[in-house]
Amino acid sequence: MDSKSIKDLCKLACKIRIGVLESVFSAQSGHPGGSLSIADLLAYLYSKELKVDPKNPQNPNRDRLVLSKGHAAPALYSILAHMGFFQLEDLKTLRKLGSHLQGHPSMKSTPGVDMTTGSLGQGISAACGMALGAKLDNSNVRVYCILGDGEIEEGQVWEASMFASHYNLDNLCLFIDNNSLQIDGSIQEVAGLSNIPEKFSSFGFNVLEIDGHDFEQIEDAINKAKNCKSKPSAIIMKTNKGKCVSYMENNVSWHGAAPNKEQFDIAKKELVAALSKLED
Amino acid sequence: MSKLIKKATRESFGEALVEVAKSNDNIVVLDADLATATKTQIFKNAFPDRFFDCGISECNMIGVGAGLSTMGKIPFVASFAMFSAGRGFEQIRNSIAYPNLNVKIAGSHAGISVGEDGATHQCCEDIALMRSIPNMSILNPCDHYEMQEAVKYAATHKGPMYIRLGRLAIESVNNNDDYKFEFGKGIQLKDGKDITLISTGLPVKATLSAANLLKKDGIDARVINIHTIKPIDKDIILKAASETGQIFTIEEHNIIGGLGEAVCSVVCENHPTKVTRIGIDDQFGQSGPAAELLKHYKLDADGLYSTIKNNL
Ligand SMILES: Cc1ncc(C[n+]2csc(CCOP(=O)(O)OP(=O)(O)O)c2C)c(N)n1
Ligand SMILES: [Mg+2]
Numbered sequence: 001m002d003s004k005s006i007k008d009l010c011k012l013a014c015k016i017r018i019g020v021l022e023s024v025f026s027a028q029s030g031h032p033g034g035s036l037s038i039a040d041l042l043a044y045l046y047s048k049e050l051k052v053d054p055k056n057p058q059n060p061n062r063d064r065l066v067l068s069k070g071h072a073a074p075a076l077y078s079i080l081a082h083m084g085f086f087q088l089e090d091l092k093t094l095r096k097l098g099s100h101l102q103g104h105p106s107m108k109s110t111p112g113v114d115m116t117t118g119s120l121g122q123g124i125s126a127a128c129g130m131a132l133g134a135k136l137d138n139s140n141v142r143v144y145c146i147l148g149d150g151e152i153e154e155g156q157v158w159e160a161s162m163f164a165s166h167y168n169l170d171n172l173c174l175f176i177d178n179n180s181l182q183i184d185g186s187i188q189e190v191a192g193l194s195n196i197p198e199k200f201s202s203f204g205f206n207v208l209e210i211d212g213h214d215f216e217q218i219e220d221a222i223n224k225a226k227n228c229k230s231k232p233s234a235i236i237m238k239t240n241k242g243k244c245v246s247y248m249e250n251n252v253s254w255h256g257a258a259p260n261k262e263q264f265d266i267a268k269k270e271l272v273a274a275l276s277k278l279e280d
Numbered sequence: 281m282s283k284l285i286k287k288a289t290r291e292s293f294g295e296a297l298v299e300v301a302k303s304n305d306n307i308v309v310l311d312a313d314l315a316t317a318t319k320t321q322i323f324k325n326a327f328p329d330r331f332f333d334c335g336i337s338e339c340n341m342i343g344v345g346a347g348l349s350t351m352g353k354i355p356f357v358a359s360f361a362m363f364s365a366g367r368g369f370e371q372i373r374n375s376i377a378y379p380n381l382n383v384k385i386a387g388s389h390a391g392i393s394v395g396e397d398g399a400t401h402q403c404c405e406d407i408a409l410m411r412s413i414p415n416m417s418i419l420n421p422c423d424h425y426e427m428q429e430a431v432k433y434a435a436t437h438k439g440p441m442y443i444r445l446g447r448l449a450i451e452s453v454n455n456n457d458d459y460k461f462e463f464g465k466g467i468q469l470k471d472g473k474d475i476t477l478i479s480t481g482l483p484v485k486a487t488l489s490a491a492n493l494l495k496k497d498g499i500d501a502r503v504i505n506i507h508t509i510k511p512i513d514k515d516i517i518l519k520a521a522s523e524t525g526q527i528f529t530i531e532e533h534n535i536i537g538g539l540g541e542a543v544c545s546v547v548c549e550n551h552p553t554k555v556t557r558i559g560i561d562d563q564f565g566q567s568g569p570a571a572e573l574l575k576h577y578k579l580d581a582d583g584l585y586s587t588i589k590n591n592l
Pocket of ligand 1: 069
């Protein structure tokens with residue numbers, strides 16, 4: 001990837017993060033930590049990979065993205081707004097009465113949202129159904145699904161994983177946002193969850209391990225996933241929950257808390273400074 | 281008159297799926313390792329490329345159905361009522377009903393007539409669960425003919441739908457040539473002026489027999505078959521309430537949350553009338569041959585007759 005592309009992606013990711021902060025601050029509720037950890041991935045997917053059209057969000061031939069960790073909706077809404085699926089100012093209506101931006105993604109409310117999620121463990125099954133549907137139609141549609149590392153404690157994730165490899169859903173690619181934190185603490189403390197790559201590979205996946213904040217690694221992994229035939233892929237991304245907001249980074253207490261005015265100002269200042277540095 | 285047919289509605293369901301799939305390429309069927317029992321096996325044999333066994337993972341199956349429907353398919357997902365409606369409740373609510381997706385959920389082996397498998401498999405709560413979910417419709421056909429028509433209708437219906445299937449072979453009720461299935465409409469099987477018996481699913485046949493026993497005692501009972509539990513046919517219920525007074529509801533389900541309460545809501549709000557709910561009286565079932573269980577829980581003709589007589 002050339003340095004201009006990288007820089008553009010960095011800028012877009014920064015803008016996604018600003019949108020996350022602004023919407024969560026405006027709502028005074030929501031989930032900033034896990035939204036910030038997937039901002040880089042979303043920037044890459046929407047600007048480089050997904051075949052989607054903001055002018056025709058229901059195009060049956062579009063690629064699909066299922067945000068199985070639905071609480072990271074602010075990040076999804078932010079990238080959708082930046083791509084032009086709806087107005088940027090809508091972000092400030094997040095979680096407000098009458099807003100099309102529900103607390104968790106709702107496909108019947110928001111243009112560009114492919115699946116209703118929020119109850120952890122369910123999005124991956126729907127993604128499997130989409131991938132199977134695409135296969136039945138011999139279409140080239142690819143299905144991407146983002147899961148939390150805490151989320152994969154749900155049994156349904158492993159039911160779906162078994163299904164995906166049994167039906168050779170090589171048009172399905174999972175991203176595991178391995179930020180090592182959930183709500184009650186680290187995934188290690190809460191559930192003793194370890195060996196995530198081994199788990200997916202023993203369920204029949206093509207497993208790739210990357211740094212989820214490195215665009216070249218994201219690109220490389222997605223290309224490898226696309227070239228892998230007859231197996232679904234799982235890209236395990238090491239990430240930092242709260243990435244790019246100093247006091248939120250790797251801090252479990254920012255899983256589901258909104259910043260107050262003072263905190264918001266600090267975060268915004270940091271992100272705006274990072275953005276203007278990139279724009280120099 | 282059509283032939284009298286004695287067949288389990290699960291079998292009629294499996295056969296009807298094959299019929300509707302012949303003219304609609306979008307129909308696909310999913311099961312969770314119970315295809316031989318739910319009879320989706322019949323479909324699997326006819327359309328092996330459109331059948332997907334999900335293994336023993338009902339929650340995932342329901343989600344896969346949701347995803348398939350977003351790609352334009354019409355998935356019928358099947359398991360025992362206990363496991364589709366029961367275990368899959370939250371998946372049905374959040375992944376199918378909330379986004380209003382076009383998935384048909386079949387719950388087979390519903391009620392106590394499952395028989396020997398006992399209480400873990402005798403689901404008498406599925407209607408209550410499904411009734412409480414917005415966007416959900418519920419069909420509970422009472423015989424072979426009604427199931428055939430219900431499946432034909434379901435294939436054209438847009439949106440989430442729950443279809444209840446029985447394990448036990450039952451004699452057909454709707455042998456008349458003018459039988460017509462209309463979604464959301466009850467069917468008056470017998471006119472009467474003294475009381476009304478409103479039934480659904482398997483006990484409809486026994487309800488008709490009970491009405492004949494009551495006739496010998498000079499009680500003229502109207503009999504109504506409700507195949508669509510949600511949305512319920514208010515008109516036929518209110519007409520009965522005003523013309524006959526007392527209503528008895530008869531179902532193979534907990535008296536909490538099922539047909540009985542649906543009927544109560546309609547009459548309470550519009551034409552207060554005494555309703556006696558007959559069904560499984562808020563208890564778990566047990567093992568035994570289906571016919572003996574139906575007798576034990578007083579859902580056979582004699583049991584219904586005596587309960588109705590005692591509550592007039
Ligand atoms: C089925 C279900 N149980 C519980 C919750 C509440 N919940 C929301 S987020 C969360 C923790 C998720 O952790 P993880 O998947 O690691 O997400 P991330 O760290 O990326 O934010 C929980 C328990 C839920 N949304 N769904
Ligand atoms: Mg996490």
